[in-house]
Amino acid sequence: MRKIIMLFVILLSLLCVSGCSGIAPMPEKMPPDFDFSIAWGVNKLNSYNSRTNLLIKDLGDQGSAQVDLAINNDKMNEIYDNFLTIDIISYPHEVYIYGEGHFVSPSIELEITVMYKWGSFTVKLPCANIIPDEEIVNGEELLVVGNQIIEYIKSTDEYQSLPIYDPLYL
Secondary structure: OHHHHHHHHHHHHHHHHHHOOOOOOOOOOOOOOOEEEEEEEEOOOEEEEOOOOEEEEEOHHHOEEEEEOOOOHHHHHHHHHHHHHHOHHHOOOEOOOOOOOOOOOOOEEEEEEEEEOOEEEEEEEOOOOOOOOOOOOOOHHHHHHHHHHHHHHHHOHHHHOOOOOOOOOO
16 A cells, blocks of 8 residues: 555656646736846856846956846836746747857857746847848847847946946957
8 A cells, every 4th residue: 555655646746747847827917026137148248137136247358347236116017028928938948049050159148037936937049149131030029128128237327337348249
């Protein structure tokens, strides 16, 4: 009898692991514990995390600089709504916007993580370079939303207060 119960427990555990591996659907309204992080650029050395309010700017051979950036609730709601609109958690964990096997060097990368009570979800665009003559086949909406967030961050007084660095690559 113990063997049967143990087998049942193991099978139930396996079923739960296989069926519970994803993040819960995003609610229509932004939950109070919603946060996100975004990293971009060559080697994703530029980053922002709304949970810690830490913004890091890559300064190339000069290292990096950091500052606290608190995004107001209205902007957080807008970002959340954009993630909801593109259904970010339906994306695979890696998206090759020009199709798999297409690489550009140096590769500009983008990584976005959404976080809330029920878990977190990360999606990476390993080769997010914009090439005007190439046709984007995957993740265009994700790239647009990511670029909107980056442009907003770069427009803040906090980002503007960081040292200016004119990199060879973005």
